Amino acid sequence: MSPMLAGDQKLDSVPMQEPPRHFADDLVARLRQLGHPLCVGFDPFLERLPPLFRRGSMQPSDPQTAAAVEAFFDAVLDRLEGRVAVVKPQIAFFEALGSGGIAVLERLSAKARGLGLCVLLDAKRGDIGSTAEGYARAYLAPGAPLEVDAITLNPYLGIETLAPFVQKAQDHGRGLFVLTRTSNPGSADFQDRLLGTSETPLFEAVAASLAADAAALCGSQTGWSSLGVVVGATQPESAQRVREALPNSLFLVPGYGSQGAGARESLRGFRPGPAGLEGGIVNSSRAILYPDAAFTKETKAWEAAFDTALDRAITELGEAVAAG
């Protein structure tokens, strides 16, 4: 990958009148305004959808199910506007609803971006050559049917396979979050294996391999890079090792809330900035989308329950950010 070449191409392909966007600069500026790094995950668990939004059998094969999911996240987006910087749809759950589910995700992503929310697609894609190009085009090309601002990627097939995504990040101001150390118990199977006679586990080698691209994608405003990484909040030491390898990469931290990590733990690897700790986003899905009190048929009661869960996460993370 040649950052110089990519930079030249960018100058050619972006119209002069349009200010060049930078994913990390834009996101970090917004996070500083808001004072918290909360990212709300969109995981449509059909059996947990509040009764207010349920329709038909709620089976994946029922066409009404996709409509119910759309109505729910449509209402969620209205409540998130101006409160959070970023939402993270988990595409697996939309894929489970077939092409109708993907159509819903297309409309929700467009609405979210229209509301000024950054859309980070949790797709964990990874493939070779022309197929990687296909995925990069599918999600990061301007005008793509399911255009988003950033995507999660799986590095198992090698650093070269990330190149089409890095190119799109350069050309169109997109963001990437590459899996390093995930938060699930089995992540140790391979990610923690020490390489050769070194003390370097695989996840750290992955992080180190990203350093050149990450440096090339640093923003001029904040210094943060549009090539970020996924680092499980349940792994504090891992976070420190990844941070050393990638000083300017934003972290996507899953595992806050229902997966058991607290707010302060989730900020390991963050560092002091002008508005408190910064350096990533912290995801919560279930604790915000499906609190017990939101299991209601009453609009006002649902709104109140949703806002309470959202406020709790925002306050908790905001306090941890401010405490430094």
Added chain:
Amino acid sequence: MSPMLAGDQKLDSVPMQEPPRHFADDLVARLRQLGHPLCVGFDPFLERLPPLFRRGSMQPSDPQTAAAVEAFFDAVLDRLEGRVAVVKPQIAFFEALGSGGIAVLERLSAKARGLGLCVLLDAKRGDIGSTAEGYARAYLAPGAPLEVDAITLNPYLGIETLAPFVQKAQDHGRGLFVLTRTSNPGSADFQDRLLGTSETPLFEAVAASLAADAAALCGSQTGWSSLGVVVGATQPESAQRVREALPNSLFLVPGYGSQGAGARESLRGFRPGPAGLEGGIVNSSRAILYPDAAFTKETKAWEAAFDTALDRAITELGEAVAAG
């Protein structure tokens, strides 16, 4: 993962009158009949689609593009019926066409299965917990909108993350192909890294970790397992090492044809069976879908060009199988 438990659940959930399907038994029986292991990859490269099928601008955002792709693979399926056992759609290229592309893939998969072709979805999915469940349900559950017979998986997140797919393979006779050593140049970045002080590269550790599940998914007719692996044809020594770790796993071998590996090389890791060498499927996409002679507007000329390319691959692989 408990194979005993999975077995009990299967007895409960499958109606007694329906003979239980087994992916590997069914596929290997069909491969023996046909005398070759060719799998035809469905990679819709928009710029290479024969003029006979092109419509509109052929840009991803043009609604006519999905229709063109559908018309092309519809005609391809008609020519493949009875000639090959399995087709492998690469979902990335359908995702690049948005929900309309996924709808096309749903219809093509249903048609292929109706014609008696096995559909192996090349999706390389891998995620944790409930998300892995979501992917397994999306593609391997009976009645799913995009129901297929088998899927490719990425192991980076750990063996535990494969469990929902193994369960679906048990319950519904599906097949799995887990990435071990891929055929791209950058695959060495991580897959070839030696672990600890051993001589074991990562891809071999991945293979070894699959052994218990692979053994539990062996078929009673052929002895082959429904838990297969992806092993690049450009890596003959890797094929041997994976075969030693997984004696009964079917190989999905990419890289035959346009990626440079010959027929005999593609069969490394296969072994003698009742109808010649067996033990996997060998994929070819571009060499069959887009030979120069198929770039025509004439139906008869396209059919002849397609058949010629298909026959060449079948003959070449059939001879290598028979030569043993």
